[in-house]
Amino acid sequence: MRTLLVWLAGGLSLVGSSQAALASGWNMPVGVTDLSREIYTLHMAIFWICVVIGVIVFGVMFYSLIRYRHSKGAKAANFHENTTVEILWTAVPLLILIGMAVPATATLQKIYDPSDAELDVMITGQQWRWRYEYLGEDVAFNSNMSTPRAQIRGEEERGENYLLEVDEPLVLPINRKVRFLFTSDDVIHAWWVPDFAVKQDTIPGFITENWVNINEPGIYRGQCAELCGVDHGFMPIVVHAMEEDDFDTWLAERQEAAAEEALGVDREWEMDELMERGESVYGSICSSCHQPEGQGSPPAFPALAGNEEMLADIEWHKDTIINGVSGTAMPSFRTTLNPVELAAVITYTRNAWGNDTGDAVQPSEIAERLER
Amino acid sequence: MAPKVPPQPTLEQSSTAVEAGHGHAHAAPPKGIMRWLLTTNHKEIGSLYLIFSLIMFFIGGIFALVVRAELFQPGLNLVNPEFFNQMTTMHGLIMVFAAVMPAFTGLANWMIPLQIGAPDMALPRLNNFSFWLLPVAFTLLLSTLFMPGGGPNFGWTFYAPLSTTYAPPSTTFFILALHIAGVSSILGAINIIATILNMRAPGMRMMDMPLFVWTWLITAFLLIAVMPVLAGVITMMLMDINFGTSFFNAAGGGDPVLFQHLFWFFGHPEVYIMILPAFGIVSAIIPAFARKRLFGYASMVYATSAIALLSFLVWGHHMFAVGMPLAGQLFFMYSTMLIAVPTGVKVFNWVTTLFRGSISFEPPMLFALAFVVLFTIGGFSGLMLAIAPADFQYHDTYFVVAHFHYVLVPGAVFSIMAGVYFWLPKWTGHYPHLRLSQWHFWLSVIGVNLTFFPMHFAGLAGMPRRIPDYALQFADFNLVSTVGAFMFGFSQLLFVAVVVLCVRGGKKAPAQAWGEYADDLEWTVPSPAPLHTFETPPTFQRPAH
Amino acid sequence: MWGVIKSVLAAFLGVQKDQQRRADFEHGSAAAFIVVGVVMTAVLVGVIAMVAILAAR
């Protein structure tokens, strides 16, 4: 009986998948992992079961509504219970549900198998970006939405991947089991890529995990799926899945670039350089809260333009950016930005929008402060 | 705190036989506003509840239309994301706590004493108090929108730490408002339980009670069980925000996931609080217009109790994505699937009641039939959501939004409207205007489906909930939804028109306004029901058919 | 007692004959039904939990 049901479900889902191909963009994506396909099959199976039950129930209902109209002189029968029928319509749904629970349990068991990952990626949610760290590989970066605000405001034509594009996508190899560790710096976010059928909440102070083994190279897009504040709608996820060789090359390049950036810490930076770099860091990291012109949006996000506390005390300024402020949305940037970026953004905020203090903070100074 | 109350009318004369408008021996009630402020009459308080919830339904509806208008096209067109979040949050809070729940309480106030043959609620002064808490609570809640930093912006589920550490300063007022609304619901629930258990007409046993009374009794028990948990959760939030505790703050050794467990331990039974009375209303209307006794009365009562008990075991299905261990995931999946069985029993019972009946389509019946179909669709998507692996894809998308709106709008809200159309002749003495009611029904049904059906597709295609702007592939779905939402919203003005016209006049209704199969006790008193009824308890007789 | 359990079991499934139901309500006390109902709910929780834990292994 059970096997029969599973077969039935499978058969129905085949019908479903051919239809889904016709109506892509209306249904759950089949996805590019074994698990996402399995979940899609479950989804279609339960969907068709619901359709069949619906057709029967609504069929009887509408038949009755048409056949037994008072206006056509229908006379009501007088029955109001029938134990056999009642037992039947309790038992049959129960069996159908058991038939559904079996494959669903099997799929869940596969999802909960943490063994034998070849690559660990730590994913941190932060208002409102994602941070990816390749554990043990010395590669880490932030991933911000790259859709220009002008498109959102409708001043520019919207691109094909409007709101689903980032400055730096997460790059993953195909055919390798990749383990994700999730956590958050502030509130709860949820990392979701429909094509992987992975949706996991990121919880501050706690760590959760999930994994993926991608079958096909490509670019896969998703979004944050847990309300996380003002820009919840603007923290997309883009994953670039590559052939294994390409991934290894990419990883080596990233490691090299990180090493190069580290060398830049020791040299003396010009004011212009710092301002230029700072502007780009500010634009991707700070401006979503403190606003592009530093005007902030009090009371949650104080203005930086003309902020007396910040301008009067450079040490306090550095301290706030490096360590954050507890109990507020201001996180610690100690590890999420490198010394060059920290120095640049401090310099920028002390000199932009009429804050003309003339202070230039050197990366070496910040690096020394982080090490001491 | 309780307002000064006019002296209780003395029982000198049975009023059941007395025509409304003359022959009353009661002390004249205070005039003007004081009459409404001080009333202890269950019918007047019922009307107050219903009027209040109708006003709130429109306020919550306006918030929904702001949300839908913003989502009409991609881009930030009308409001900024901060205000958008306040609108989604307020829409949810107002609709749940200020529209749907008070509407059911209003119907309970009006109808339960009439249906069980009691002269009034058991605790009339408490009744007055619990109503007047509501305007206070929701004026306070709405006023947070004008406070610095804005109103609540963390969704109606107010997950910590977004609602604690990262919340706007007005959150303390939000908590206070919710506390007051909670006290109001609890007092209402106590009153209903005390009335039903102690004030039934002689000869009416529990199993003789109309299903609306039964479902409300079970709902009231649920309220008493879970509203204190909500009070506990928001008290913990209050302490985290203002007194430095760390219930939900990881930094102090707390756990944000604990918040979700506590919230949904309240929240899932809360969902049933909003739907069980609807089952009762529909179970009264369908037999009346199918001219046939309800199929399986007893199994309806049992299924309602089973749903209520099971509702305490399924909260984890709201949290499949937080990283529960496998056994927990499976437990909540199985228990959630199980709850589909008694729910199915109810639908089958209604359909079988229709089978071989003699069916006519008066306005209350139209809404009740739409309820059965559309609530069942919401039930199907609920069943899909119960499958934990598939829920990873559905969770927090528009698929969920579609699901719970199908259960709550053509579910709870349609049942309330069906109930209003059903009982309007009893309340006003007139039948509702037929043509207008039909227009209201058809525009509402079309509007509701235009609004919420495309959301299924948007969710499956990958659109998350609670976003103020969306990727271009979701544009068509959202456009249709918005058109539907405005259609549904404006067609509710017809509802107001029908009610107002019905109060002022219309075709006169007899005592037993909907024929011999609407035969509960409320149909034995004249239409409109006089202010005081059943001061001499009626003799209850079991229905002949 | 068996009768009460049978009735509650029937109630869980939402199946109950009108006659049986009348008999219950004429003879049984409400408290017995409530207690048995709660106990059976606890048993149900145990059963589901056991199945879940076994399946999770």
Added chain:
Amino acid sequence: MSRNETESQDVKVRRTVWRSVAALVGMFAFAFALVPLYDVFCRVTGINGKVDTTAQALVHDEVDESRMVTVQFITRNGSGLPWRMDVETRQVRVHPGQTSEVNFTFNNQSNAVSWGRAVPSVSPSTATRHVRKASCFCFEEQRLEAGERIEMPLVFQLARDLPSEVNTVTLVYTLYPVEGKQQSPLQAGVKTIEGDEA
């Protein structure tokens, strides 16, 4: 309705009300009781990666040399604490049953005394119950003088009954300031004055 019946009904109503109120109070208390219950439940079952924070006795039984498990250590900074937290090694490979020690350093980089607390979390959650810690700084409040640097060991063992599918265990420590105990030098001064007056 006779006077007598009315009274008895009042009594019945009153009884119902009191019972409801008792249930209410019970449920309100239950909500708060859920907090410690949940905590205990989590520790017993390991849900949520919540770790038992008391020191446990290590078990000196046989080491399972047929199995190697990778234990990863990750340190993270919550906002508002001017400390640097480091771990001497990012990961170790151990046999179940084997006792290992890893050193963590805490460094107060500011020029004021401050209190911090490292909150631990373990993944996968099925492994949580099988991580035994003999000495740990988790959850304990640490006080560091301005510029002070301390080293603290974590002595741990993986239980031999660690589920077989687990071959990587991740321990994450997030460093948070202790609320209400941080003070800037200025505030410290004010406090002393108040203390004098008292």
